Amino acid sequence: MRIAFLYEHPTWSDQLLLVLQRRIPGIVPVNVAELRFDTDANSCEFSVAINRINIMPSADRLPQVVFQTQHYLNWLEQSGARVINGSRAHAIGSSKAMQNGVFSSLNLAYPNGIAIYRQEDAMDAAKQIGYPVIIKPNIGGSGSGIGLYENRSELEQAVKFKALDLGVDRTGIVQQYIRSDGFVYRVEVLGDALFYSIKQPLVAGEFNYCAADGCSTDEPKQVVNVEQPAREGGDLDFRRINGAGGIQTHNPAPTILNNVIRIIKASGADFGGVEYFMDTDTGQPCYYDFNPYSNFVSDGEKLLGFSPEQRFADFVCRILNIDC
Ligand SMILES: Nc1ncnc2c1ncn2[C@@H]1O[C@H](COP(=O)(O)OP(=O)(O)O)[C@@H](O)[C@H]1O
Ligand SMILES: [Mg+2]
Known part of the structure; x- marks a missing residue:
C-alpha cells in the first residue's frame, strides 16, 4: 500500500509529517503548493492519500492552488485511490x-443564508434575511473576506464600490448575523x-x-x-x-x-x-x-x-x- 500525505502549509504540517514518517515508513509527502501531476490514471502511484489541505487563500499563495487541489483529489479518486477526507469533504x-x-x-440550526455571485444581489438577499448581515466568500478561511453590514446604507455603499470580497471564485453567501x-x-x-x-x-x-x-x-x-x-x-x-x-x-x-x-x-x-x-x-x-x-x-x-x-x-x- 503506497500512501500519500497531502499538505500545503509547512508550519502546520512539519510536526505531523515527522510523526507520520516515523510511524508509516515510506509515506510520501505531496505539497500541493507545487502540485503537477501526470493525468494518466495508470500513473497514480497511491492507493491511499491522507488529505490535510487547507485551501484557505493567503497573500503568498496563488489562488489557483485551490482549484488544482480539487482537480487532484477528484483525479486520485477517479484513479482508484482511497482519499481520507476526499473530494466531497473538500468541496463542502x-x-x-x-x-x-x-x-x-x-x-x-444555522445562520440563514443566500448564495450570491453578483455584488448587487447582496441587497435583495440582505433585505430577505434582515439586518445586520454577514457576507463571506464561499472559499474563505481565517476570516478572510468577511464583512458585517449593520444596515442598508452600509451595504449599499459597499455594493456601489464593488467592495464585497467574494473570494477566489467570486461567489459567496449573505448570512443572518448571530448574536x-x-x-x-x-x-x-x-x-x-x-x-x-x-x-x-x-x-x-x-x-x-x-x-x-x-x-x-x-x-x-x-x-x-x-x-x-x-x-x-x-x-x-x-x-x-x-x-x-x-x-x-x-x-x-x-x-x-x-x-x-x-x-x-x-x-x-x-x-x-x-x-x-x-x-x-x-x-x-x-x-x-x-x-x-x-x-x-x-x-x-x-x-x-x-x-x-x-x-x-x-x-x-x-x-x-x-x-x-
Ligand atoms: N453568521 C454569523 N454571525 C455572526 N458572526 C459570524 C457569522 N459568521 C461568521 N461570524 C464570525 O466570523 C468568524 C469566521 O467565520 P467562518 O464562517 O468561520 O469563516 P472562516 O471560514 O473564514 O473561518 C466566526 O468565527 C465568527 O466570529
Ligand atoms: Mg471558521
Missing part, C-alpha cells in the same frame, strides 16, 4: 453554501470520537479565529500574547496575529458532539472540525462552519495534555488497519 469545506445545506439537512454568548466554539473529531474542543472569546470586529500560528491571510499584526502579557519595554509575542487569544479547552455537551459527528459524516469527511455559536436569541447551538482539515491548536500538547500529532497518527493507522 470550500462552500459555505453547501455547509448550510448540510446543517439544514440534519435539522440543525451569541461571546465565544466561538470549535469541536474537532477523528471519526466517531472527540479529538479536542476549544472555545475562544469573540473580539469585536475580528473574524479570524484560526487557532494555529501563522494563519493570518493579511499583513501580520503585532499583538501581545494574552496568556503571558508583555513585560514593560519589550517581549512582544508575534505569534498571536489573529483573534485567537484566550483559547481554552471545553467539553461539548454530548448532543453537540453527536451533531458534530453527524456533520462530519454527512460531509463525507473522516475527520474535521465544526464551529458553532451559542445563539442567545434561541438558547441553542447554531452551527456555521465546517473545516475538513485540522490545523491543530497551537501548543497542542501543552493545552490538550496529549500530542495531537500522535493521536492523529493513531487514527490514521486505525482506519487504514495497519500496525504503526
Whole structure:
C-alpha cells in the first residue's frame, strides 16, 4: 500500500509529517503548493492519500492552488485511490453554501443564508434575511473576506464600490448575523470520537479565529500574547496575529458532539472540525462552519495534555488497519 500525505502549509504540517514518517515508513509527502501531476490514471502511484489541505487563500499563495487541489483529489479518486477526507469533504469545506445545506439537512440550526455571485444581489438577499448581515466568500478561511453590514446604507455603499470580497471564485453567501454568548466554539473529531474542543472569546470586529500560528491571510499584526502579557519595554509575542487569544479547552455537551459527528459524516469527511455559536436569541447551538482539515491548536500538547500529532497518527493507522 503506497500512501500519500497531502499538505500545503509547512508550519502546520512539519510536526505531523515527522510523526507520520516515523510511524508509516515510506509515506510520501505531496505539497500541493507545487502540485503537477501526470493525468494518466495508470500513473497514480497511491492507493491511499491522507488529505490535510487547507485551501484557505493567503497573500503568498496563488489562488489557483485551490482549484488544482480539487482537480487532484477528484483525479486520485477517479484513479482508484482511497482519499481520507476526499473530494466531497473538500468541496463542502470550500462552500459555505453547501455547509448550510448540510446543517439544514440534519435539522440543525444555522445562520440563514443566500448564495450570491453578483455584488448587487447582496441587497435583495440582505433585505430577505434582515439586518445586520454577514457576507463571506464561499472559499474563505481565517476570516478572510468577511464583512458585517449593520444596515442598508452600509451595504449599499459597499455594493456601489464593488467592495464585497467574494473570494477566489467570486461567489459567496449573505448570512443572518448571530448574536451569541461571546465565544466561538470549535469541536474537532477523528471519526466517531472527540479529538479536542476549544472555545475562544469573540473580539469585536475580528473574524479570524484560526487557532494555529501563522494563519493570518493579511499583513501580520503585532499583538501581545494574552496568556503571558508583555513585560514593560519589550517581549512582544508575534505569534498571536489573529483573534485567537484566550483559547481554552471545553467539553461539548454530548448532543453537540453527536451533531458534530453527524456533520462530519454527512460531509463525507473522516475527520474535521465544526464551529458553532451559542445563539442567545434561541438558547441553542447554531452551527456555521465546517473545516475538513485540522490545523491543530497551537501548543497542542501543552493545552490538550496529549500530542495531537500522535493521536492523529493513531487514527490514521486505525482506519487504514495497519500496525504503526
Ligand atoms: N453568521 C454569523 N454571525 C455572526 N458572526 C459570524 C457569522 N459568521 C461568521 N461570524 C464570525 O466570523 C468568524 C469566521 O467565520 P467562518 O464562517 O468561520 O469563516 P472562516 O471560514 O473564514 O473561518 C466566526 O468565527 C465568527 O466570529
Ligand atoms: Mg471558521
